[in-house]
Amino acid sequence: MFDRRLLRNFDWLFFFIVIVVCAVGLINLFSASYQTGLSVFKKQLLWFALGIAAALFISFFDFKTLERYTSHMYVASILLLVIALIFGKEVSGSKSWISLGKHITIQPSELAKISIVLAIAKFYQGDFEVRPYGILDLVKPLLLVSLPLILVMLQPDLGTTLMILLISGSLVIFMGVRIKSIALLVILIIGLSYPTWHYFLKGYQRERIETFLDPSRDPLGSGYNALQSQIGAGSGKFFGKGFKKGSQTQLRFIPEQHTDFIFSVLAEEWGFIGGFLTLLLYFLIILWIVDTASLAKDKFSMIVSLGIASIFFWHALINVGMVTGLLPVMGVPLPLLSYGGSSLLTAMLGVGIVLGIRMRRLPVTKEEIAL
Amino acid sequence: MQRYKGRFLIATIIIVNAFLILVGRMWYLQILRGNEFERFSLDNRVRSIRIPAPRGRILDRRGREIVVNRPSFDLYILPEDIKNPDSLSSILSSILGMDVDNIRSKIKTSIQKSRFKPVLFTKDITRDQLAFIEARKSSLPGILVEASHIRKYNYGDLGAGLLGYMGRISEVELKSYPGVRPDDVVGKSGIEKGWEDYLHGKDGFIEMVTDAYGREVNLTLFQEDLSRKDSLPGADVILSIDLDLQYAAEEALGDRAGAAIAVNVKSGEVLALVSHPTFDPSDFIKGIDSTKWKSLIEDKSYPLTNRATQGIYPPGSVFKIVTAAAGLKEGVINENTYFYCPGSYRFGKKTFKCWKNGGHGSLNLHQALVGSCDVYFYNIAERLGIDRLSGYIKRFGFGTPTGIELSERVGISPSREWKSKTFKKPWYEGETIVTAIGQGYISATPLQVAMSTAAVANGGKLFKPHIVREVISTNGKRLIGYHPQENGYLGIEERIINVIKEALKGVVNEPSGTGRRARLDEMVVAGKTGTAQVVSLTVDSDKESHKDHAWFTSYAPANNPEVAVTVLVEHGGKGGAVAAPIVKQILEVYLKLKKEGSV
Numbered sequence: 001m002f003d004r005r006l007l008r009n010f011d012w013l014f015f016f017i018v019i020v021v022c023a024v025g026l027i028n029l030f031s032a033s034y035q036t037g038l039s040v041f042k043k044q045l046l047w048f049a050l051g052i053a054a055a056l057f058i059s060f061f062d063f064k065t066l067e068r069y070t071s072h073m074y075v076a077s078i079l080l081l082v083i084a085l086i087f088g089k090e091v092s093g094s095k096s097w098i099s100l101g102k103h104i105t106i107q108p109s110e111l112a113k114i115s116i117v118l119a120i121a122k123f124y125q126g127d128f129e130v131r132p133y134g135i136l137d138l139v140k141p142l143l144l145v146s147l148p149l150i151l152v153m154l155q156p157d158l159g160t161t162l163m164i165l166l167i168s169g170s171l172v173i174f175m176g177v178r179i180k181s182i183a184l185l186v187i188l189i190i191g192l193s194y195p196t197w198h199y200f201l202k203g204y205q206r207e208r209i210e211t212f213l214d215p216s217r218d219p220l221g222s223g224y225n226a227l228q229s230q231i232g233a234g235s236g237k238f239f240g241k242g243f244k245k246g247s248q249t250q251l252r253f254i255p256e257q258h259t260d261f262i263f264s265v266l267a268e269e270w271g272f273i274g275g276f277l278t279l280l281l282y283f284l285i286i287l288w289i290v291d292t293a294s295l296a297k298d299k300f301s302m303i304v305s306l307g308i309a310s311i312f313f314w315h316a317l318i319n320v321g322m323v324t325g326l327l328p329v330m331g332v333p334l335p336l337l338s339y340g341g342s343s344l345l346t347a348m349l350g351v352g353i354v355l356g357i358r359m360r361r362l363p364v365t366k367e368e369i370a371l
Numbered sequence: 372m373q374r375y376k377g378r379f380l381i382a383t384i385i386i387v388n389a390f391l392i393l394v395g396r397m398w399y400l401q402i403l404r405g406n407e408f409e410r411f412s413l414d415n416r417v418r419s420i421r422i423p424a425p426r427g428r429i430l431d432r433r434g435r436e437i438v439v440n441r442p443s444f445d446l447y448i449l450p451e452d453i454k455n456p457d458s459l460s461s462i463l464s465s466i467l468g469m470d471v472d473n474i475r476s477k478i479k480t481s482i483q484k485s486r487f488k489p490v491l492f493t494k495d496i497t498r499d500q501l502a503f504i505e506a507r508k509s510s511l512p513g514i515l516v517e518a519s520h521i522r523k524y525n526y527g528d529l530g531a532g533l534l535g536y537m538g539r540i541s542e543v544e545l546k547s548y549p550g551v552r553p554d555d556v557v558g559k560s561g562i563e564k565g566w567e568d569y570l571h572g573k574d575g576f577i578e579m580v581t582d583a584y585g586r587e588v589n590l591t592l593f594q595e596d597l598s599r600k601d602s603l604p605g606a607d608v609i610l611s612i613d614l615d616l617q618y619a620a621e622e623a624l625g626d627r628a629g630a631a632i633a634v635n636v637k638s639g640e641v642l643a644l645v646s647h648p649t650f651d652p653s654d655f656i657k658g659i660d661s662t663k664w665k666s667l668i669e670d671k672s673y674p675l676t677n678r679a680t681q682g683i684y685p686p687g688s689v690f691k692i693v694t695a696a697a698g699l700k701e702g703v704i705n706e707n708t709y710f711y712c713p714g715s716y717r718f719g720k721k722t723f724k725c726w727k728n729g730g731h732g733s734l735n736l737h738q739a740l741v742g743s744c745d746v747y748f749y750n751i752a753e754r755l756g757i758d759r760l761s762g763y764i765k766r767f768g769f770g771t772p773t774g775i776e777l778s779e780r781v782g783i784s785p786s787r788e789w790k791s792k793t794f795k796k797p798w799y800e801g802e803t804i805v806t807a808i809g810q811g812y813i814s815a816t817p818l819q820v821a822m823s824t825a826a827v828a829n830g831g832k833l834f835k836p837h838i839v840r841e842v843i844s845t846n847g848k849r850l851i852g853y854h855p856q857e858n859g860y861l862g863i864e865e866r867i868i869n870v871i872k873e874a875l876k877g878v879v880n881e882p883s884g885t886g887r888r889a890r891l892d893e894m895v896v897a898g899k900t901g902t903a904q905v906v907s908l909t910v911d912s913d914k915e916s917h918k919d920h921a922w923f924t925s926y927a928p929a930n931n932p933e934v935a936v937t938v939l940v941e942h943g944g945k946g947g948a949v950a951a952p953i954v955k956q957i958l959e960v961y962l963k964l965k966k967e968g969s970v
Contacts, residue, residue: 174378228583231415234400234408247593251416251582272401276394283390287383294379302375306382317389324396 009359010059014288018055018336018351021281022048022344024266025337031244032258032265033339040258040339043103047341051348058352062360063301066353067125070118074144077115080108081151093202094155094331107342109160112148114349116164117307119144120171125300132176135184141172156202159331163314170310171303225255230325233267233275240271258339260331263323278337282316289354295361305357308350311335416593418581421552424572425520427605429534429562431614432642432840433969436525438534438563443521443656444501446514447489450482453513462511466503467493489515491554494657522656530617532646532677533777533838535561536655550574559655561677562608562838565776569842569850572605606844611640611837611853613969619960620645623953628672629921629940630679630817633957636825636932638855639834641775643957644818646678680779683814684939686769687903688743688885688946689924690809692827692871695736697763698751699867706870709733712746718804723749726902740874743885743900745808752807757798760806761786766861767823767833769815774835774858782819785812810904821937822858824924827875828897828932830868831861875899876929879951889925889951894962897932898925898954900946918942923950927958934961 026044033040080098088095089105097105123141145168152160173182197206232248241247246268248254254264267275286309293305312335319334321327333340335347400408429438446467453459460475467474481490496504496516504516522537538559540551548557550573557571558564578597580588620631620643633643648670654663667675676682698704714730716723725731725745731738739747752760761784764770770784783789785806787798805811818836826833835856842851861868875897878886885900901922921943926935936954943949 174375174382228415230400231408231411233397234404235412237401237405237409245592247416248412250592251580251588253412253415253583267397267401272397275397275401279390279393279397283386286386290379290382290386294375313386313389317393320393321396324393324400326392326396 006359011355011358017281017284021336024278028262028266029258029339031269032249044339047344051344054345055348055352058349059356061356063298067122067300070122074115074119077112078147081112081148084108085154094157096155096157109152109157110342110346113311114346116145116148116168117304120168121300121303124175124303132178134178135181166314167307167310171307174306225329226325228253229261229264229323232264233324236268236271238272240269240274243269260333261323262338263320263334286312292354292358296357301357305354308354311350416580417578419576419578422575422577422602423519424574424602425604426572427570428607430607430609431612432610435614439523440520441523443495443519445494445517445519446492446496447517448478448481448492449489449513449515466500495521524652528649528651529621531649531652533561533644535563536652537563538655539658561777566608569606570608573603575600575602604845606842606850608842609840611840613642615964616960617643620957623956627940627943630682631938632679632817632821634821634825634836634935636828636926636935639836641836641838644679648672648674650674680775680777680816680818683780683782683816684920685903686809686815686820687901687922688808689820689899689901689922691740691748692899693763693767694748694751694807695740695871696863697755697760700863701755701759703754704736704751706736709735710747710750712744716746716749718801721801723804737874741877741881741884748807749804752803757787757803768819773818773822776838780816782814782816783812817937817939820924821935824926824937825935826861827868828926828935830865831863832857833859872897885947886923886951888947889955891958894927895929896925896927896958897929898923902946919944921946921949923954925954
């Protein structure tokens with residue numbers, strides 16, 4: 001299964017960029033959390049080590065092995081989501097967590113993103129349609145996405161729901177959908193939004209959406225969070241206030257500062273220059289993964305890469321958009337920077353898969369054949 | 372995967388653009404609006420705590436403290452920290468002895484109105500209440516105690532009418548006092564109001580760093596941009612009032628409703644200014660409660676009105692000084708002109724009575740002033756006519772503000788034009804007759820009468836009365852000092868004034884004088900009585916509200932006048948019987964003070 005020659009093709013640069021972003025994340029997390037004890041930082045450090053191991057481990061599998069285990073992973077994800085719903089720990093109104101002992105909790109909805117991407121890739125891999133897909137052709141992937149989607153909505157976790165929709169939607173659209181089908185889907189969504197609004201969404205969720213549409217409804221709630229995070233980022237100016245010197249961060253004005261709003265901490269303490277460089281690294285990672293997709297030898301690898309690219313892309317866009325006040329406040333972490341084991345592990349698994357695909361993108365060189 | 376090439380291009384374009392938007396947004400927040408957000412972040416963490424400025428003191432002419440400050444412990448509630456309004460209400464109720472429901476509703480409105488700002492709950496809690504609250508601080512979340520300054524009146528209600536009272540600043544006043552906080556107190560009347568700008572002082576502040584939960588933080592990191600400003604205490608106002616004389620005047624007036632004024636005739640400085648009934652300024656320092664306020668407002672004895680400057684009364688016979696001066700100056704009489712008083716005077720179809728039923732017989736001006744003969748002045752009036760008389764009314768300061776630094780009313784100086792303007796009716800000659808003895812339309816404040824008396828005493832200078840000698844800042848700088856200022860001159864020759872002054876001396880010192888009860892052995896007093904009828908001359912009534920106002924206006928010593936004293940007793944009866952003894956009492960104290968060298 002494993003060919004030692006593949007190590008020659010291991011993309012050290014890509015791996016290095018990912019490590020750099022993780023290091024930035026750890027430094028930043030240190031500043032955001034050292035005042036309240038370093039347990040958050042230490043846990044993240046542990047998850048980081050675990051993530052690297054997981055990434056390296058998964059990169060050894062080729063696409064056929066991944067494809068073979070896709071169904072298992074999918075079923076496992078669904079089971080974990082169901083367990084979270086039944087036995088889960090409720091944190092601020094959502095049952096998104098499974099407790100494993102005192103110190104470790106996992107968030108199955110994070111890991112489910114990878115499973116969904118794999119499942120969609122598997123569907124397209126086994127399908128040889130060339131023309132754009134119609135609604136009827138897509139029943140299977142729609143069902144595959146809907147099942148975890150509904151489980152996440154039940155938690156309820158608005159941010160992750162939106163993420164799953166965006167990630168799988170990006171893949172389906174990339175693979176081609178008939179215009180008519182898109183129109184039909186839009187009509188369906190509008191038609192479903194009324195009952196969803198009235199019967200499915202909980203009161204506070206409706207409130208969040210209403211607050212987004214009209215922030216003055218709740219100046220002290222999410223409006224306050226959005227404002228404080230913008231003040232944090234904006235007051236960093238070009239060079240930032242310096243490591244551990246961000247007043248918005250250190251005096252706890254930035255809400256959820258080690259998780260969803262971590263980018264505000266970065267922007268406050270490291271300024272425009274720090275934020276820009278970090279965004280540039282993200283940009284490089286995403287383009288690198290898209291490039292991997294375009295170079296992939298098989299459809300499965302291509303779609304999986306694209307799916308992982310879109311996980312990074314949508315998380316970065318929505319999270320930074322939210323932190324800088326372009327988008328409403330919703331629970332979407334910034335991969336590799338936000339505190340959270342499941343999120344970090346998911347991102348590192350994605351990185352590992354991409355590394356694996358990249359290693360196998362080229363035929364083994366002649367020189368090596370000669371060996 | 373050649374056939375996806377176009378789509379990869381589109382995906383890349385989308386990604387590039389998305390990142391450009393994010394970077395653009397960062398540029399906007401951090402570069403374009405960076406300074407603004409930097410200020411926001413500073414405002415966020417820096418909380419400014421007010422250091423209230425002590426209000427300036429009010430002192431008497433010899434530097435004795437009349438109004439000072441004392442510390443007050445004020446209870447504030449911070450609505451966001453209140454966990455259980457109901458239990459807090461019941462605890463506060465037992466500490467403060469206030470009604471539970473009242474407290475609860477107050478807390479609930481504060482919670483709705485200003486969640487994150489402390490709201491003043493009650494001022495000036497007692498030491499026991501303070502100790503109780505401090506001891507249970509941890510079990511009373513949302514309760515804060517802050518020290519401030521509050522007025523202290525060393526002599527109770529002494530001089531309340533001129534000192535004035537304090538009250539919470541109103542919307543309108545906020546515009547005229549831009550530096551004052553909306554929950555602060557300002558002077559509402561008297562000196563407190565007139566010198567608000569000097570007395571108030573400037574609040575200082577101390578800044579501290581707080582975290583997002585409003586807790587004070589002692590990180591050295593954020594301390595550098597903190598500033599503090601000490602408060603600037605208000606300036607002291609030194610009155611021309613002599614506390615001893617003021618006290619004597621209040622004692623002399625006693626329970627009677629009325630006013631008493633003592634003025635330095637050579638400078639216009641007010642030495643005492645009394646209005647009775649009055650109020651207790653201490654009732655206002657905590658913010659007066661509505662029932663007390665209502666009873667003060669609705670009180671028919673008008674305790675909030677300063678009668679000395681705001682009460683307008685018919686001057687009655689004290690006005691004969693003006694008529695006499697006018698008659699002499701215009702030449703319609705001289706000191707040897709005799710008229711016969713049969714006890715009444717016929718003018719047209721009407722008969723005007725003299726106060727003395729049997730009449731005074733034949734008498735000259737001196738005798739007429741001494742005995743206050745009405746008929747003699749009716750004669751002058753008929754010969755003068757209103758047009759000439761009204762000119763003198765104005766010269767003596769009636770119908771114009773005196774310019775004192777207190778709220779005042781002006782009364783009425785009647786004339787032909789005044790009547791046609793006010794009533795659209797012509798002047799009737801009969802009205803001139805009653806004007807001559809200070810009845811009819813004419814009205815004046817006791818202060819106006821006092822100033823006109825002082826003008827006669829000093830030979831013709833109508834001074835602007837002053838009640839403030841100087842304003843001195845806390846660092847000892849003299850901000851304002853007053854000098855004698857004349858409002859005008861009587862414009863009457865010394866010879867004529869001396870005729871009148873001789874007569875006024877006679878009023879007090881001659882056996883037939885109406886003001887004999889103001890006579891002093893050690894100092895020659897001159898003066899004029901007045902018994903002002905409240906209703907028309909023809910009505911006779913014993914009803915208290917129809918009783919005559921008693922006047923006595925005087926100056927002393929008669930030959931070298933220093934002080935003018937005017938007393939009015941509302942519905943007091945005869946001026947000679949009621950007002951003259953009060954003046955005497957005041958002058959006795961003046962004399963004593965003079966001997967001590969303090970006036």
